Amino acid sequence: MSKIETGEAWFGAPVAALQPLDPDNAAAELRDLAETADEHGLKRLTKLAAAQSPLASFLGTVFDLSPFMRDCARRRPEALDALFDQPLDERLDAVIDRIGGLGRAEDQSESGLMAELRGLKGEAHFLIALADLAGAADAQMTVRRLSRLADSCVSAAVDFLLCDAHRAGKIALPDPANPGVGSGWIVLGMGKLGACELNFSSDIDLIVFFEPTAAAIADPLEATDLFSRLTRRLVRILQDRTEHGYVFRTDLRLRPDPGSTPLAIPVEAALHYYESRGQNWERAAMIKARPVAGDLKAGAAVLKELTPYIWRKYMDFAAIADVHSIKRQIHAHKGHGEVAVRGHNVKLGRGGIREIEFFVQTQQLIAGGRFHELRGRETVAMLGELAARGWITPEVRDAMAAQYWFLRDVEHAIQMVADEQTHNLPEDDEGLERIAHMLGFEDAEAFSATFRASLHLVEKHYAALFETAPELSRGVGNLVFTGDVDDPGTLETLHELGFSRPSDICRVIRTWHFGRYRATQSAEARERLTELTPALLETFGRTRRADEALLRFDEFLSGLPAGIQLFSLLQSNPALLDLIATIMGAAPRLAAIITRRPHVFDGLLDPGLMSELPNKAYLASRLEAFLQGADLHEEKLDRLRIFAAEQKFLIGVRLLTGAIDAVRAGKAFSDLADLSIGAALEAVKDEFALRHGHVSGGQVAILGMGKLGSRELTAGSDVDLILLYDHDPKADESDGEKGLAPSHYYARLTQRLIAAVSAPTAEGVLYELDLRLRPSGNKGPVATHIEAFRKYQREEAWTWEHMALTRARPVAGDAEFCDAVEAEVAEILDHPHDRAKVFRDAVEMRETIAQEKPARDIWDLKLIPGGQIDLEFIAQCARLTDNIEPDRWPPTSTGDGLARLTPAFCDAQTREELQAAYGLYLSLTQIIRLCLTGPFEPEDVPPGLADLLLRSTDLPELSVLEAHIKETSKRVEGHFRTLLSAG
Structure with missing residues (x-):
């Protein structure tokens, strides 16, 4: 077998033997490749694709597994054909070198540069992935190649812009053949780009400075404006989506005070900022900073100036603790329960990449001031240096390095x-x-076992760093709570632990030890609690709202029927203790639930809680088991309320700990509502029929509207419903002991359902209901006949009612009738709508909302200009005007609608920006609604909640997040105007 057939000629070694998902599809992909190659006159590639060989089999498998790789090969088969003449590593070097020279070509135009950059970057990206999948490049080589590619692309764009400014007389470059030299324009690569650890689909983080005294700058007073404009163009060149794609999404939010500073900042102003106002997270970020383009010498000089700021000579453990909290690593311990492999976030989740990076960065910040060899940018290299200096053992180094690359x-x-x-x-x-x-795994089961083991290993070492490192452990001093006089040493200890009202805390804890609660009445319970108290106080102290957290825990304790089991459990399970502290410190809504209904806590004891995705099948099986044996109507409803309260709480806990993300949480809350309302409907129908019988041919469907219909419910959402019914046209009355006319029957049935779901009882409320979206609103009947619904929607409904109907989804009722209702809704929405009228009405409605309900502040994500309402209106208008890509099912969720906007309606970049805004708003809204019962007040936000928001958005500080929200909303507002004015 030839070296071509084995892949050795292309990759330097035989290709890896990957298994396709669908062998037939892999074979079909090869046939398609042969056809494409033949159309392009690539005879060697045609022959390869048509033959049987390990290389051909590998290519078919890759295209079966990766739609992205398949599409790359279809668009540019020449990228594969070139490998017959030049091995992949040489071809890749040539492509990247060619990119690097694009910006210095004398006849280069901006549009030409953008097209060439996108084409060559696409080929390089494809080749890097191909080598990785073939086993010819390990993860370390892949991240370096991706980083080198990004460096080259950024340099080409910067060189072009400098040459263009030079030709326009804006600057005078000392050496136009080397534009960056002496230009004063400093482009620093941050994060994974700075560390040469870029991932495959990564953004690139840049910070841009300029030196006003540089030789190239004619007028220092105009330099800020000049370099800010150049930086804006740089971002456009790199990230704007054109018919050729994009180069790299580019992020400038790590610059000093991004909400109020220009895109390019004078060096002196930047140095002054870092020295006077720089945050600890910015110190940590600067560890990875690297000049990647422009004036590299000036960039190195800036980083040298910043050395004393980044690398402090004296260990500052308060600063390390601050970095720890800001980096959103909330749980420095073994996580609660198993890990769900499905949906797990490899970067930010438990045991993920971020924990390894932070494991290294924390120790670098502690010791880098004294040991220069600990100042490197690369994670694995620094693991080696930490081991060499005795900060970690060789075993930990090897384990963390292996897991990092895995x-x-x-x-x-x-x-x-x-x-x-x-x-x-x-x-x-x-x-x-x-x-x-x-x-390269045989199946998902084998991969899942290896993946779980990896996460647990990382988690174990990460936890050990914070649990056992003497530098980070303060120990607990005096803790004496006997008698009725405060012990001075105890007050001092509590103050050191983070409590601002130590005397009040002493009084609370004495209440525990005096046995005044049911949970602390037995001597054994008090003994266990005494042993647990130091750990409790340390854990609550870490929440940075220690007093509030402990007082909420005290309220929880006061409602418990018994305490021995809980105290024993918390003693043996530090993860559970930390989880309770997080709830008490960051999530007042969840704390209130656990306080009012301590039984929901039982769900946390399930060891499989975090490893099970709360999808509809999982929740349905739990509900069925929970309702077994409940025969009486009221007992069924009470069990439903208990079940729903517990599952809402447990879905919230999963979101709180990062086990699920905001999208999955929205689906889980909605699935729970579907099942609970469906079970309530069945219970009410059965009970109602005992007296009133059934209507001949009677059928019911509950149409979920709003966030229920779109499967985007939050922990605090009301539920919007419309109840529709149908029956035999000849039916005059139900057949029960007390017969009712059909309209009266279904109106009374609906009123019973409303009472069952929303009336407050000892077990609380199942859901707050809103039926105002039914035809004619509050003036209309609570139950609507399907014919009346059909007639109203086709003849009388306003534009806003059809917009609302785009989110409609049958959630409960008789299956056949639900299908008919779904088809009817689709038919109404597919009926031709006047595009101009729809857009005009939507714009007017948005303006009315803005006038009547203006946003409180930037955190009012629903109402801010460019907020959630704008996104919802865009998706709804697109649905009504046939601007959604066809699929088997029309989308009801805003996110799905935005993802399927047609190219005729908006370009790919706009669609991507709208989707990104949707993801941002959804993540923040889910967490805020989970944790708070009122509006978000940034000046008074629980620090634990701030950490959660930052973790979910992967941003370092609330001010950066605020700047990101402002930037995002401004962009969405612009898209809203552009897209809906097109009518």
Whole structure:
């Protein structure tokens, strides 16, 4: 067998033997490749694709596993054909070198540069992925190649812009053949780009400075404006989506005070900022900073100036603690329960890449001031240096390094499927199997076992760093709570632990020890609690709202019927204790639930809680088991309320701990509502029929509207419903002991359902209901006949009612009738709508909302200009005007609608920006509604909640997040005006 056939001629070694998901599809992909190659006159590639060989089989498998790779090969088969003449590593070097020279070509135009950059970057990206999947490049080589590619692209764009400014007389370059030299324009690569650890579909983080005294700058007073304009063009060149794609999404939010500073900042102003106002997270970020383009010498000089700021000579453990909290690593311990592989975030989740990076960074910040060799940018290299200096053992170094590269491989596989910037493993069987095959595993089960072991190993070492490192452990001093006089040493200890009202805390704890609660009445319970108290106080102290957290815990304790089991459990399970502290410190809504209904706590004891995805099948099986044996109507309803309260709480806990993301939480809350309302409907129908019988041919469907219909419910959402019914046209009255006319029957049935779901009882309320979206609103009947619904929607409904109907979804009722209702809704929406009228009405409605209900502040994500309402209106108007890509099912969720906007309606970049805004708003809204019962007040936000918001958005500080929200909303507002004025 020739070296071509084995792949050795292309990759330097025989290709890896990957297994396709669908062998027939892999064979079909090869046939398509042969046809494409033949159309392009690429005879060698045609022959290869048509033959049987390990290389051909590998290519078919890759295209079966990765739609992205398949599409790359179809668009540019020349990229594969070139490998017959030049091995991949040489071809890749040539492509990247060619990119580097694009910006210095004398006849280069901006549009020409953008087209060439996108074409060559696309080829390089494809080749890097191909080598990775073939086993010819390990994760370390892949991240370096991706980083080198990004460096080259940024340099080409910067060189072009400098030459263009030079030709326009804006600057005078000392050496136009080397534009960056002496230009004063400093482009620093941050994060994974700075560390040469870029992932496959990564953004690139840049900070841009300029030196006003540089030789190239004619007028220092105009330099800020000049370099800010150049930086804006740089971002456009790199990230704007054109018919050729994009180069790299570019992020400038790590610059000093991004909400109020220009895109390019004078060096002196930047140095002054870092020295006077720089945050600890910015110190940590600067560890990875590297000049990547422009004036490299000036960039190195800036970083040298910043050395004393980044690397302090004296260990500052308060600063390390601050970095720890800001980096959102809330749980420095073994996580609660198992890990769900499906949907797990490889980057930010438990035991993920971020924990390894932070494991290294924390120790660098502690010791880098004294040991220069600990100042490196690369994670694994620094693990080696930490071991060499005795900070960690060689065993920990080897384990963390191996897991780091394994997790980076997993991250690359996830992103290579569709070139999407995601770090979440798929939730479905096929998706997980796909990732397993891309990584060379036999099946998803084998991959899942290895993946779980990896996460637990990382988690164990990460936890040990904070649990056992003497530098980070303060120990607990005096803790004496006997008698009725405060012990001075205890007050001092409590103050050191983070309590601002130590005397009040002493009084609370004495209450526990005096046995005044049922949970502390027995001597054994008090003994266990005494042993647990130091750990409790330390844990609550870490919440940075220690007093509030402990007082909420006290309220929880006061309602418990018994305490021995809880105290024993918390003693043996530090993860559970930390979880309770997080709830008490960051999530007042959840704390209130656990306080009012202590029984929901029982669900936390399930060891499989975090490893099970709360999908509809899982929740349905739990509900069925919970309702077994409940025969009486009121007992069924009470059990439903208990079940729903517990499951809402447990879904919230999963979101709180990062076990599920905001999208999955929205689906889980909605699935729970579907099941609970469906069970309530069945219970009410059965009970109602006992007296009133049945209507001949009677059928009922509950149409979920709003966030229920779109499966985007939050922990605090009301539920919007419309109840529709149908019956035999000849039916005059129900057949029960007390017969009712059909309209009266269904109106009374609906009123019973409303009472069952929303009336307050000892077990609380199942859901707050809103029926105002029914035809004629509050003036109309509570139950609507399907014919009346059909007639109203077709003849009388306003535009806003059809917009609301785009989110409608049958959630409960008789299956056949639900299908008929779904078809009817689709038919109404598919009926031709006047595009101009729809857009005009939507714009007018948005203006009315803005006038009548203006946003409180930037955190009012629903109402801010460019907020959630704008996104919802765009998706709804697109649905009504046939601007959604066809699929088997029309989308009801805003996110799905935005993802399927047609090219005729908006370009790919606009669609991507709208989707990104949707993801941002959804993540923030889910967490805020989970944790708070009122509005978000940034000046008074619980620090634990701030950490959660930052973790979910992967941003370092609330001010950066605020700047990001402002930037995002401004962009969405612009898109709203552009898209809906097109009518």
